Amino acid sequence: MTHAAATTLAVATNENLANISNVLIYSAMAVYLLAFFAHMAEWLFGSRSKVGRTAAALTTKAIASAEAPKVQVKGGTAVLDRPKVVVRSAAGARDVPDGPGAHGGDEQGDLYGRIAVSLTVLGWLVEAGGVLTRALSVERAPWGNMYEFNITFSTVAVGVYLTLLALKKNVRWLGLPLITTVLLDLGLAVTVLYTASDQLVPALHSYWLWIHVSTAIFCGAVFYVGAVGTLLYLFRDSYENKLATGGKPGSFAGSVLERLPSAASLDKFSYRVNAAVFPLWTFTIIAGAIWAGDAWGRYWGWDPKEVWSFITWVAYACYLHARATAGWKGRKAAYLALIAFGCWLFNYYGVNIFVSGKHSYAGV
Numbered sequence: 001m002t003h004a005a006a007t008t009l010a011v012a013t014n015e016n017l018a019n020i021s022n023v024l025i026y027s028a029m030a031v032y033l034l035a036f037f038a039h040m041a042e043w044l045f046g047s048r049s050k051v052g053r054t055a056a057a058l059t060t061k062a063i064a065s066a067e068a069p070k071v072q073v074k075g076g077t078a079v080l081d082r083p084k085v086v087v088r089s090a091a092g093a094r095d096v097p098d099g100p101g102a103h104g105g106d107e108q109g110d111l112y113g114r115i116a117v118s119l120t121v122l123g124w125l126v127e128a129g130g131v132l133t134r135a136l137s138v139e140r141a142p143w144g145n146m147y148e149f150n151i152t153f154s155t156v157a158v159g160v161y162l163t164l165l166a167l168k169k170n171v172r173w174l175g176l177p178l179i180t181t182v183l184l185d186l187g188l189a190v191t192v193l194y195t196a197s198d199q200l201v202p203a204l205h206s207y208w209l210w211i212h213v214s215t216a217i218f219c220g221a222v223f224y225v226g227a228v229g230t231l232l233y234l235f236r237d238s239y240e241n242k243l244a245t246g247g248k249p250g251s252f253a254g255s256v257l258e259r260l261p262s263a264a265s266l267d268k269f270s271y272r273v274n275a276a277v278f279p280l281w282t283f284t285i286i287a288g289a290i291w292a293g294d295a296w297g298r299y300w301g302w303d304p305k306e307v308w309s310f311i312t313w314v315a316y317a318c319y320l321h322a323r324a325t326a327g328w329k330g331r332k333a334a335y336l337a338l339i340a341f342g343c344w345l346f347n348y349y350g351v352n353i354f355v356s357g358k359h360s361y362a363g364v
Contacts, residue, residue, distance in 0.1 A: 017137035018197035022190075024130030025151055029186050031123035032179055038116035039176040042102045043256070046109025096240065099259040101172055113172055117165065120179065124158045127186075131155050137197045143213045144200045146352055150189035154182045157221040164225075171269075173260055177228050208291035215284040219277050220344055223316075226273040227341035230334045233266035237331060267330070271323050274337060278316055285309050308347035315340035 103109030131152050135142035143149045161178050164171045239257040242249050249257070260266065288309065289299040300306060319336040322328035328336075 013197050014137040017133045021130045021133040021137060024126055024133060028123045028127035028130060031119055031126055032183055035116050035119035035123055036179045038112050038119055039179060042109050042112040042116055045112060046102055046104035046106045096262045098261040098265050102259055104259055116175055121162060124162060127155045134197060138199055141209050143217060144204060145195045147189050147193045147195045150185055150193055153217050153220055154185045156217055157224055158182060160221050160225055174228055206291060212284060212287040212291050215280055219281045219284055222273055222277040223341050223344055226270045227338060229266050229270035230337045232260055233263055233270060234334055236260050236266055237263040270337060274316060275320055278320060281313060285313055304351045308351050312340060312343040312347055315343045
C-alpha cells in the first residue's frame with residue numbers, strides 16, 4: 001500500500017454528515033412524491049377537450065391524398081370511380097402535430113404541471129445536497145458503491161430533465177415517468193442497496209474514479225431519458241397507426257397518447273439524445289481501460305463489467321447505424337435502442353449483483 005493510499009484510508013468517516021445525507025435523501029423522496037401527485041393531477045385534470053388533433057390531421061391528410069375521381073362513360077351514362085384513400089403509415093412520415101402536453105392546453109392542468117416542476121426542482125436540490133454531504137462525510141467521490149451510484153444517478157437524471165426544460169425544450173411529458181422511476185430508484189437504494197458511509201479499498205483511490213465513474217453515471221442518465229422517449233414513441237406510433245387505418249383507440253389511450261408529441265418528434269428526440277451521448281460512452285470505456293492498466297497492469301481482461309460495457313457500446317452503435325438506414329428506421333430501430341438500454345441496466349445491476357469479477361470489490 002502506498003503512503004498516499006494509507007493516508008486516504010486514515011480519513012475517518014464524519015458520522016454527522018453521513019446522517020445528514022441520509023435525512024436529505026429521505027426528504028428528497030418526500031418532495032419527489034409530492035411532485036408525482038402534482039404530475040398525476042396535471043394528467044388527470046388537464047383538459048380533454050383540446051386533444052384529438054392527430055385524428056383530425058390524419059383525416060385531412062387522407063382527404064388531401066385521395067385520388068381525383070375518374071369519369072367513365074358506360075352505356076351513355078357518366079360513372080365516377082370511387083376514390084382510393086392513401087394514408088402514409090411509415091413512422092415519421094405522417095404530418096401530424098405534437099400533442100398539447102400533459103395539461104391538455106388547459107390553464108388548470110398547466111398550473112399543476114408548473115407546481116410539479118417546481119417541486120421537482122426542490123427535490124433535486126435536496127437530493128443533490130444529500131449526495132454532496134455523503135461525499136464530504138468520507139472526503140471522496142460519492143459513487144463508491146451501488147447505493148451511492150443510485151442516489152447520484154437519479155440526481156443526474158433529474159438534472160438532465162431540468163436542463164432540457166431550462167433550454168426551452170418541450171419535455172414536460174417526461175416528468176411523470178421520470179419521477180416515478182426516481183422514486184423506485186431511491187426506494188431500492190435506501191432499502192436493498194444501502195451501505196453505510198465508509199472508505200474504499202486502495203484500488204479505488206484514484207483520480208480515475210472521478211473521471212470514469214462520473215461519465216458512466218452521466219451517460220446512463222442520458223441513455224435513460226432516451227429510453228423513455230423511445231418507449232413512448234412505440235406507444236404513440238401504434239396509436240397513430242390505429243387512427244391511420246381507421247381504428248378506434250380506447251378513450252383512456254386516446255386521452256393520454258394524444259397529449260404526447262407526435263411519433264416523429266419522439267423518435268427524433270430519442271435519436272438525438274442517444275447520438276449526443278454515445279461518444280462520451282466511448283470515452284467512458286476507454287477511461288476504464290486506462291484505469292485498469294494502472295490498477296491491474298492490463299487494459300482489458302474480459303472482466304464481466306468490461307464485457308457488458310462493450311456489449312452496451314455495440315448495441316447502441318447498432319441502433320445509431322440502424323436509425324440512419326432506410327430499412328431499419330422507426331420501430332425496428334426503437335427496439336434496438338431499448339435492447340441497448342437493457343444492456344446498460346444489466347451491466348450495472350445484473351453484473352454487480354449476480355456476477356463476480358474484479359469490479360466486485362466495491363460490493364453493493
